[in-house]
Amino acid sequence: MLExxxxxxxxxxxxxxxxxxxxxxxxxxxxxxxxxxxxxxxVSERITQRVDKIFASDKNPNEKILEVLLELLPQTSKLGRxxxxxxxxxxLAVQPEKTAAVDQDGVYLAVKNVMSxxxxxxxxxxxxxxxxxxxxxxxxxxxxxLNSLLNPDExxxxxxxxxxxxxxxxxxxxxxx
Amino acid sequence: MLExxxxxxxxxxxxxxxxxxxxxxxxxxxxxxxxxxxxxxxVSERITQRVDKIFASDKNPNEKILEVLLELLPQTSKLGRxxxxxxxxxxLAVQPEKTAAVDQDGVYLAVKNVMSxxxxxxxxxxxxxxxxxxxxxxxxxxxxxLNSLLNPDExxxxxxxxxxxxxxxxxxxxxxx
Numbered sequence: 001m002l003e004x005x006x007x008x009x010x011x012x013x014x015x016x017x018x019x020x021x022x023x024x025x026x027x028x029x030x031x032x033x034x035x036x037x038x039x040x041x042x043v044s045e046r047i048t049q050r051v052d053k054i055f056a057s058d059k060n061p062n063e064k065i066l067e068v069l070l071e072l073l074p075q076t077s078k079l080g081r082x083x084x085x086x087x088x089x090x091x092l093a094v095q096p097e098k099t100a101a102v103d104q105d106g107v108y109l110a111v112k113n114v115m116s117x118x119x120x121x122x123x124x125x126x127x128x129x130x131x132x133x134x135x136x137x138x139x140x141x142x143x144x145x146l147n148s149l150l151n152p153d154e155x156x157x158x159x160x161x162x163x164x165x166x167x168x169x170x171x172x173x174x175x176x177x
Numbered sequence: 178m179l180e181x182x183x184x185x186x187x188x189x190x191x192x193x194x195x196x197x198x199x200x201x202x203x204x205x206x207x208x209x210x211x212x213x214x215x216x217x218x219x220v221s222e223r224i225t226q227r228v229d230k231i232f233a234s235d236k237n238p239n240e241k242i243l244e245v246l247l248e249l250l251p252q253t254s255k256l257g258r259x260x261x262x263x264x265x266x267x268x269l270a271v272q273p274e275k276t277a278a279v280d281q282d283g284v285y286l287a288v289k290n291v292m293s294x295x296x297x298x299x300x301x302x303x304x305x306x307x308x309x310x311x312x313x314x315x316x317x318x319x320x321x322x323l324n325s326l327l328n329p330d331e332x333x334x335x336x337x338x339x340x341x342x343x344x345x346x347x348x349x350x351x352x353x354x
Binding site: 090091128129132133135136138139140141142143144146147150155159162163166167170171 | 267268305306309310312313315316317318319320321323324327332336339340343344347348
């Protein structure tokens with residue numbers, strides 16, 4: 001999909017790329033649409049798994065939170081191409097009927113998770129509205145991701161990390177890093 | 178384009194919609210691509226004009242700055258459908274060769290403009306990095322716009338205004354509103 005666009009991501013081409021016969025892939029996916037739906041859900045699931053793994057790791061909370069947010073962005077993800085593919089799906093879905101609900105979006109779930117953790121740790125500045133801050137951070141992540149997809153050379157990984165850090169520090173009582 | 182997608186926005190359909198003969202439209206635009214390029218630039222130009230008009234108006238600076246930012250977003254624009262169409266073009270441009278440079282984006286120019294004005298008025302908190310803050314605000318605007326396109330019923334105009342205000346207040350010395 002990233003190489004040839006959505007038109008290139010036919011059941012036929014994907015079977016070829018995966019070294020499967022067309023028949024065996026068709027056994028599981030009757031149409032490109034079914035295949036794409038599966039892929040979209042898989043990408044979201046992988047992002048969620050990765051986020052859970054980071055949260056469960058043995059680092060200090062500040063590090064984990066920053067790592068989770070960076071993992072959501074194409075520029076800084078270590079996981080791989082999932083954040084880019086996720087946004088590709090998102091921008092494809094300009095027709096409302098194709099749009100996945102926001103609560104099926106691994107990135108949205110991760111942002112909510114980050115905010116819950118910041119609250120739990122008592123890191124968040126007083127008087128902030130958590131609902132608004134969740135939407136603000138989610139929009140920031142989506143905007144940065146969109147930028148990476150459209151103007152890949154514009155924001156470096158380092159720049160993206162700086163922006164995320166500035167944002168985190170602006171909502172936290174003490175400097176995250 | 179918003180009604181029928183990019184496929185529907187053929188030179189033929191646009192001539193029909195505009196009450197022009199196909200021949201006369203073809204005289205100016207030899208291909209759909211040329212027409213789309215013109216439309217994209219026009220949308221960007223209109224956004225810039227609108228922003229200039231707001232800055233030149235007779236209100237106090239705080240009001241102008243907030244009004245400019247709200248004008249960039251589909252949820253809160255009073256100008257019309259330009260912000261939505263602009264984002265539609267942006268998400269269409271997932272192939273790098275179709276992408277317009279960021280400095281041809283009326284919204285990016287407006288965000289830079291807002292930041293310059295905040296600086297000029299000495300509103301910005303000390304120790305903020307203007308480059309980072311410009312990218313952060315631009316990403317926030319793009320993320321909010323993307324959200325309106327994909328999940329139109331999720332963020333109300335009022336919610337969007339709250340998010341923008343929280344953001345502005347967080348980078349300004351005094352409350353903007």
